[in-house]
Every structure is written in structure tokens, then in C-alpha cells.
Amino acid sequence: xxxxxxxxxxxxxxxxxxxxxxxxxxxxxLIAVFxxxxxxxxxxxxxxxxxxxxxxxxxxxxxxxxxxxxxxDPTPRPNVLIVDIDGLxxxxxxxxxxxxxxxxxxxxxxxxxxxxxxxxxxAVDYVLAPPFHKNALRNAIATVRTPPATRxxxxxxxxx
Numbered sequence: 001x002x003x004x005x006x007x008x009x010x011x012x013x014x015x016x017x018x019x020x021x022x023x024x025x026x027x028x029x030l031i032a033v034f035x036x037x038x039x040x041x042x043x044x045x046x047x048x049x050x051x052x053x054x055x056x057x058x059x060x061x062x063x064x065x066x067x068x069x070x071x072x073d074p075t076p077r078p079n080v081l082i083v084d085i086d087g088l089x090x091x092x093x094x095x096x097x098x099x100x101x102x103x104x105x106x107x108x109x110x111x112x113x114x115x116x117x118x119x120x121x122x123a124v125d126y127v128l129a130p131p132f133h134k135n136a137l138r139n140a141i142a143t144v145r146t147p148p149a150t151r152x153x154x155x156x157x158x159x160x
Contacts, residue, residue: 030055030141033069034082035062041084041111041132048137063092070104079106080141086112086130096122107144109137 032055036042042059049057058078060066070078081104083096100123107125114127125144128136 030057030080030145031076031078032056032080032082032141033058033060033066033078035060035066036082036084036111037087038084041087044132045082045111045137048135051138063088063095067095067099067102070099070106071102077104077106080109080144081106082109082111082137084111085114085118109140109144 032049034042034045034049034057036045046057046059049055056076056078058069060069066081066083070081081099085093088096108122109126109128110119110122110124111128111130111132113129114124118124119127126140128140
């Protein structure tokens with residue numbers, strides 16, 4: 001399957017073909033999608049994210065919808081995924097692994113008990129273990145969206 005952002009030469013993009021373009025989003029705006037099969041956890045996530053200023057939040061009803069939203073939907077695509085790992089079935093966990101192979105490299109926040117090997121294989125950025133407290137998810141999002149501090153690398157001058 002061809003990547004959706006690749007346009008063969010001579011074809012018109014969606015904006016020149018007469019379709020309306022997606023509404024622009026500020027560079028720093030939060031665009032997130034979450035998937036939580038357990039209703040109480042989904043409600044907690046919605047409550048945590050509803051206070052984010054200028055954020056676009058999408059609730060996925062299946063893992064297939066998550067994969068589509070992150071890899072196939074038109075831009076702007078979500079840059080943060082929040083997923084309830086404890087609520088996933090084994091097949092859904094395999095679908096979750098396919099995200100990185102399909103080219104999505106955003107931040108992944110996992111909710112629940114996540115073994116170290118699973119954390120590494122999914123490239124999880126942040127894990128929130130139960131019980132889930134107020135503002136915990138908002139703090140996790142702020143953590144993954146803050147760029148890491150840079151370090152000066154010493155330059156060795158070689159004369160010669």
C-alpha cells in the first residue's frame with residue numbers, strides 16, 4: 001500500500017482538486033487520539049483532556065480506528081496516543097505494534113501495567129500505572145511534549 005502523503009507526478013493534491021483543506025493547526029497544538037476499551041478509564045481520559053487549551057482530541061472505538069487515525073487520515077495527524085494497555089486483547093496489542101512500522105513516530109502514553117520489554121518494543125514514552133489521579137495525564141502529556149535539554153558537545157580541534 002502506498003503511503004497517503006505520496007502523490008505521483010502530475011496528480012493534483014486535495015486542495016487543488018477542489019476539496020477543502022483541513023483547518024490549519026498551530027505547530028505547538030496538541031492533537032491526540034486515545035483508545036480505552038474500559039468505559040471508566042475512557043471517561044477519566046476525557047475529563048483530563050477536556051481542559052487542554054486549543055487541543056484536538058479524538059476518541060477511537062477500536063484499534064483499527066487508532067491505526068487509521070495515526071497513519072492514513074489526512075493531516076494534521078495526532079502527535080500523541082494514549083492507550084489503555086491493560087484493556088487490550090492480544091490481537092489489538094499486535095495492531096498497536098504495527099504503528100511504528102507504518103511510520104507514526106509520535107508520543108505514546110500507556111496506561112496500566114506495562115512490562116519493560118513491552119515498553120521497549122512499543123517505544124512507549126510515558127507509563128501511568130493505576131490508580132489514576134487527577135491531572136496525572138495532563139502532567140504526562142506536558143512531559144512528553146517538552147523537548148529534552150540539549151547538551152553542548154565539546155569540539156576537539158586537531159592541528160595538522
